[in-house]
Amino acid sequence: MVQIPQEILDQAKELRAQLHAAPELSGQERETEGLLKDFLKKRTTLELVEEDGWFYGVHREGDQLPNVALRADMDAISGENGPYHGCGHDGHSAILAGAALACEGKTLGKNLFFLFQPAEETGKGAMQCREMLKKEKIQAIYGLHNLPGFPLGTVMIRAGTFACASVGITLLFQGAQSHAAYPENGRNPAFAICRLVGELSSILSPENYQGLVLATVVHLLVGEKAFGVSAGEGELSLTLRAHRSEDLALLKEKICQQAEALAQADGLTLTISYQDEFPDTTNPPQLCQRFEAALKKSGIPVSQLQEPMRWSEDFGWYLKETEGLFFGLGAGEDCPGLHTPEYEFRDELLAKGIQSLLTAVFL
Ligand SMILES: [Zn+2]
Ligand SMILES: [Zn+2]
Structure with missing residues (x-):
């Protein structure tokens, strides 16, 4: 030695x-x-x-x-x-x-x-x-x-x-704020965001990937604590992780596609940003x-x-x-x-x- x-x-x-x-x-x-x-x-x-x-x-x-x-x-x-x-x-x-x-x-x-x-x-x-x-x-x-x-x-x-590849992703959904008494007049992003969180487990199905993949909710914010207002904006931040960079790219694509579809269905604008990107x-x-x-x-x-x-x-x-x-x-x-x-x-x-x-x- x-x-x-x-x-x-x-x-x-x-x-x-x-x-x-x-x-x-x-x-x-x-x-x-x-x-x-x-x-x-x-x-x-x-x-x-x-x-x-x-x-x-x-x-x-x-x-x-x-x-x-x-x-x-x-x-x-x-x-x-x-x-x-x-x-x-x-x-x-x-x-x-x-x-x-x-x-x-x-x-x-x-x-x-x-x-x-x-x-x-x-x-x-x-x-x-x-x-x-x-x-x-x-x-x-x-x-x-x-x-x-x-x-x-x-x-x-x-x-x-x-060590895993990972990336932080923030999905900002923008709709329209309205009086809480008339939510139908606005476009509240809460529903799309919650649906997306609920669909994460099927997006993560192991048969879609070659190795381990994870999507962890790190932050979620919709509207404000103002009881007279139906939220018009919300964002969801996730950390995505995978044993392989290829799987991470695929996971990213699936989440973005799904977010886009949900945003479209509810008339919301979606803006996606990334941070803390690491390769495998x-x-x-x-x-x-x-x-x-x-x-x-x-x-x-x-x-x-x-x-x-x-x-x-x-x-x-x-x-x-x-x-x-x-x-x-x-x-x-x-x-x-x-x-x-x-x-x-x-x-x-x-x-x-x-x-x-x-x-x-x-x-
Ligand atoms: Zn460290
Ligand atoms: Zn360290």
Whole structure:
């Protein structure tokens, strides 16, 4: 096993604590970025490339050598008392910075790119950063996410879909407001919206799709609490999710068609908008097998994830453009779930995180 010196682990742990104390929401990771850059400037000879709201460090050995990227996300999520690191991206960034320290002064036979990405939670960060793949001619990219509910320190891999594709969709139905005593004079969207919600289960029938699909109602608003008024406007927001991007596109199409038909029947205008779009994060099977073998050879515990994660990860954007892998790192069966108020990244994972990323570099 690649042993990571205790000194590096101590520094990564300290960095993680600093990042944890400065949580910033997606797209606002200024202080986080500053902390990471300072850390790397003081301790490494990496060439730092600054972009708008993100950056990467380059360990460059030669123009003819393979270019491999390692990526960490930096953003926090919102909680009851403001932003907090409820997804462990503080830990992911500390792992990547620790990996950079572990490579310092070494000859690897490769050029390594340490990519610190913003805004993973909204799916916008990878869309922004993927331009560096072409610019730097990256041949492979690797990234990880800590996984509560799985054995502490075990690398969880999956050939094929690792995390679902998802998208937020808002359907705005506009009719006409009228006096509540004369609803027949208006066009109230409540009926169309309720019918659409009722029809979701048949739209989701498994025989229509190749893998799992979900449509979760996240928000619904019709009219106002004004008892003299029959509502003239309403909107329904859903999060759509699927193991495969193709299924997500099909689900989107079916819901939009049905919404359109219901709107037409009631004389309503329908406006559809999308947000937080994520592709599926899908790993090439052969590379996954090689990673498994390499981990076993290094004595790092590894296990297969049976089902794709239902959540989404914007790392999928990178895998649509170049080779690479996304994998999980078990955070312990007793670890509180991601995005719960009790969650915090476990520092015990720093060593395994650095080791597994550096194992991937040599696939
Ligand atoms: Zn998250
Ligand atoms: Zn996350």
